[in-house]
Amino acid sequence: MLLSTVIFLPLLGVIAIALLRGLGASAVKGIALVIGLLTFIVSLGLYTGFDATTATFQNVTQQAWIPGLGTSYHIGIDGISLWLVLLTTFLTPLCILAAWNSIEKGLSGFMMSLLALETGMLGVFCALDLFLFFVFWESMLIPMYFLIGIWGGERRIYATVKFVLYTMAGSALMLVGILALYFQNDNSFDLTTLSGPFEHSHLLFLAFFIAFAIKVPLFPFHTWLPDAHVEAPTAGSVILAGVLLKMGTYGIIRFCLPLFPDAAAEFTPLIVPLAVIGIIYGALVAMVQPDLKKLVAYSSVSHLGFVVLGLFSKNPAGIQGSVLQMINHGLSTGALFLLVGMIYERRHSRMIVDFGGLAKRMPIFATIFMVVTLSSIGLPGLNGFVGEYMILLGSFVQGAFSKIYVVLATAGVILAAVYMLWMFQRVMFGTLDKTNEALPDLNAREIVVMLPILLFIVWIGVYPKPFLNKMEKSVGLVVTQVQTEPAIGRAGERIQQDSELALHGTQRVQHEKIEKEAQQ
C-alpha cells in the first residue's frame, strides 16, 4: 500500500491542480511543491522499512487488473529499484522549486506534466508485471513530450519529436519482446514467474536491449539526447538526465541480464566496446561544445558508458558500482543542469563564450558549481569517485571482458577532468565581461534547491555504506542469475579460507593447481 501511495500521490497532485488551477499561480506552485515533498517524505518510509538482508521484492502489492490478458497490478521494490524510486522522489520537488519563477505561460500545465511524469517514472521502477511496465514506460513519454514541446527552446518541436520517435522505435521492439515472453510464460505477464531459458533468447535480448540502449543512451544511439537537453526547460533536463536515462540502465539490470544470461554473455563483446567508445567519444565531443547544456549532455553519454561497462562486468563490485553511479549521475548531472538553468535565467544564454569571470560576481554560485564539477569528474571524497572506482575495479579484477577495455575506460577519467575544468575555467575564471557585471548571485530559493544535492554528494563520497548495504543482496542475486558458468571467484572462496593469501580471480585457479602439484 505504501508503494502505491508513493506512485500515485503525484497523480493526485495532477488532479488537484486541474481542479484548483483557478486559484492562481502561487496556489498551483504550492500544491505541486507540497505534493512533491509529501511524495518524497512518504517514500522515505520505503527506505526505513527496507530489509537489506534479502534479495526478494518488498512492499509487494498484487491486484487483479485485466485477468483475461494475464496481467495484474503487481508492484514491488528490491535494493536496486529502491534507490531509483528515492532518486525520483528526491529530484522532483527540487525541479518544482527550480522552475518557481521561470515558467511564464501555462504554469499549471507544466506542474501537472511534471507530476504525471513522476508517477510514470515511479511506476516503471516498481512494476513487476511486464504489461504494467510497458504501460508506465509509454505513459511517461506523454508528459515529457509536452515538457519539451511546449516549454522548450527554439527548436523544441524537432527535439521533442526526435525524442519521442526514437524512444517509440525502441518501445516497439520491446513490445514484441514482451509479447514473446508472455507466450512462453503460460500467457502471463508476471515478471516474478518468468524463468528461462527462453526460446529465441538472442532476439529477445536484442529487442529489450535496443530499447534500453536508446534510453541510456549507448553510443551510437545517443544523438537524440543533446537535442532534447538543449531544448528542454531546466526541470525537463534534470528529470531527463537524472531519472529517464536510468530507465535504460535499470531495464538492462532488471530484464536483459537476469532473463537472458546466455545472450548477454554472447553480446558482451559487442556491447562493452560500445560502452567504452561512449566513455571516450562522449568526453571528447563534450570537450568541444560551445553550449553548456550540450556539454553536460555529452558528458552524460560518457558517464552512462561507465554504468553500462559496470553492468556487463557481471560481478558484484562492478554492478553495485553501476547502480551507485546511476544515483551519482542523477545527483551531479541533475545539479549541473540546475546550475546551467540558474545562469540561463539570469543571462538568457548558455554559450560558454558569453561568460567568464563569474566567480568574482557570483561566489556562491561558483563554489557550488565547483563542488558539483568535482563530483562529476570523480574526485575522491565525493560521490562520483565511489561509483567509478567500483565499476573500474570490478571490471578490471573479474570483468567478463578484456582488461584493455578497462584501461581505455580509465583513460576517460583524464578526459572528464579536461572537459569539465576547461568549461569551468571559461565560465568562472578570467575577467568579468561588462554584460555580466549585474548578474546577481544565487538567491535563498536557489541555494535551498542545491543544498540537499550537495549533502548527498558529500555523504555518498564519505560514507556510502548505507547505500551499498541496501543494494548488496539484490545485486548479488542478479550476479548469480547472469553468471552462466560458475564464477571462478566463487569457486575460489574455499581456497581463500585455507590460504594465507587472499587471492582473486583467475589467479586463484592457478594457485589451486600449484598447490595440488606441490601436494603430489
Place this chain on the structure above:
Amino acid sequence: MTIELIVVLLAAPLVGFLINGLLGKWLKGNEQLSGWIGSLAVLVSLVCSIIAFASLHGGAAPFDETLYEWITGESFAFNIGFRVDALTSMMLLVITGVGFLIHVYSIGYMHGDAGYTRYFAYLNLFVFAMLILVLGNNYLMMFVGWEGVGLCSYLLIGFWYERQTATDAGKKAFIVNRIGDFGFLLGMFTLFAAFGTLDFTSIFDAAEADNFQKVFGASTLVIATLLLFVGAIGKSAQIPLYVWLPDAMEGPTPVSALIHAATMVTAGVYMIARSAVLYNIAHTGEVVAWIGVLTAFFAATIALTQNDIKRILAYSTVSQLGYMFLGVGVGAYASGIFHLVTHAFFKGLMFLTAGSVMHAMANELDMRKMGGLKAKMPITHWTFLVGALAIAGFPFLSGFWSKDEILHSAWGSSPIIYVIGLVTAFLTAFYMFRLIFVTFYGESRVEPEVASHLHESPSVMWVPLAILAIPSALIGLLLGWGGHDSWLHHFTKSVFPEAHHDASGNMILFMVISSVVGLAGIAFAWSRYRDRTPSDEPTNALHKLLANKYYVDEVYNALIVQPIKNGSHYLLWRIVDNGIIDGIVNGVGAIIRFIGGTLRRFQTGIVQAYIVSMVLGIVLFLAYYLFFT
C-alpha cells in the same frame, strides 16, 4: 598513540578549512584572525605529530587502525584506516612543521589580498589532504589524499583566477596529474587483482611470503610497481610529465614553497618508499633511478638559463626530486627520504625568500631587474644564502649529507648514474649561485620607483625565514651523521627492507669529491656572474634551446593537445556525430517522409481517379489469373 590523536591531527586543518571556507564572509573584515585560525589549525596538527613521533621514538609499535568501513561488499573491503610508523611520522613532522611556518609567513605575505580567507581555507584543505596521503594504511587512502592534494594544488595555482595564465597553469597541473593518476589507479587494480586487498601490511606480507613468486610470477608486481610509478611521475613532476610544475609558479609564492617544493611534489617519493617491499621484489627500482637521474640532469640544464627566480627554483625542484627518485630507485630508501626532508627545509626556505624579494620588489621576478639587494634586504639575503649553500652541497650543510648518501648508493648501483648525478650537482651549485650573484650582488638595476620603497619584509615574514634557516643548515648533520649508520637509518630501519646494494667505497672520499664539485660550481658562477647580468638574447643555439626549455611544451601542444582538440571538434563532433550518426537518424526520418509523400499522391480525393485505379487493378488481377495460372 591512539586513534583519537590521529583524528585530532587530521581534523584540525579540516575544521580550519570549514571555518575559513564557510564563514569567510564574516571574517573578511578581520583578515589577521582568518590567518591565525588557519595557522593555529596546523599548529594543533604539529603538536599531535610531535606526540606521535615521540611515542614511536620511545619504542612504541607502529600504529595501524581502521576508523570506519568505507567501500565494502562481499568480495571487497576498503576502509578508512591509518598507519603511523617511522616513515609516516617523518612525513608528518615535515608537513605540519614546514606547513605551520608557511601559514604564519602567509599572514604577512597575503596581506591585503581580496581572497585572503579563501587562501587560508585552501591551504588548510591542502594540509588535510596531504595528511590523509601519508596517514592512510592502504593504497586507496593514499589515492584519496593524492587526488585531494592535486585539487588543492589546482585551486591554489589558479588562486588569482582573473589571470588567464594562472588558471591555465592550474588546469594544466590537474590534467597532467590525472594522467599520472590514471597509472596509479591501474596499479591499484593490478594489486587488488593479485592480493584481494589494498592494505599495506597485508600486501607486503603476502608479497614477501615464500609461495608468492610461484603463484603470480614476477610480472604482476613489475606491472603494478611501474603503473604506480606513472602516478609518481605525474605527482612528482618527472620526465615526461614534469611540465606542469614550472607553470605552477603562477600561484602565490608560499604555495610554491609548501606544495610545489616541500610536500605535495614529494608524494611520489613517499609512495615508492612506502612500497619499498614491492619495488625490491619486482626489481623495478632501476627504472625509477634512471628516470630520476635523467630528470635531475635535464631540469638542471634548463635552470641554467632561466632569469625568472621562481622558475629557476621550480626547475631546481624538479631536479632535486629526480635525486630523491634516484635514491629510492637504487634501494637507498632512507637516503631518498632523507633528501626529501632536507629539501623540504632548504627549498621551502628559498621559495619563501624569493617571496620576500617579490614582496619588496612589487612582484618583480626577473632577476635582470634586480642586483645588489643584499644591502637593502640583509635577512632575506643571508637566509637565501643558507638555502643555496645547502642545496649546493656545501660541506656540513644539510644538502651535503643527503645528496651525498644518494650519490654514494648510486655508485654501488651504476657508476654511470653516479657520474650523471655528480655532473648535476655541479650544475646545481652553478645555477643557484648564478641566481644569488645576479640578484643580491653587483650593481643595483632596480627601477627607481621600485627602489625607493625597497625594504626588508615584516617580522611575520622574516621570522619564519630565520627559523627555517636553522634546520636548512643543520638538519643534515643531525639526521645524517654517520652516513648509512646514521640516526635516520636506525629510526626507519623497521620500515625499509635491506638495500640491494651494499654501499661500497670509502664514504669520506665520496664526500670530498662532492664537496669539490659543489664548490667548483659556486666558483664558476662567481667567475661569470659576480659583476655581470645575464644577456637578454640567447648567445648560441644551445643557449637558445635551453632558454626555451627544449621546446617541450610546444611539442606537446603540437603533437597532443591540438590534434585532440581539433580531432574532437571537426572529426568527431562535426563529421561523425552531426554528419554520420545524426545523418542516418534524420535520414531514416526523411526516407519515411519521402515514401509517405509519394504514396500520398495516390490519395487524390478525386473519385474518378479511384475508379480508374480500381478498374486497372481488376484488369491486372484477371490478366494474372488468366495467363499465369
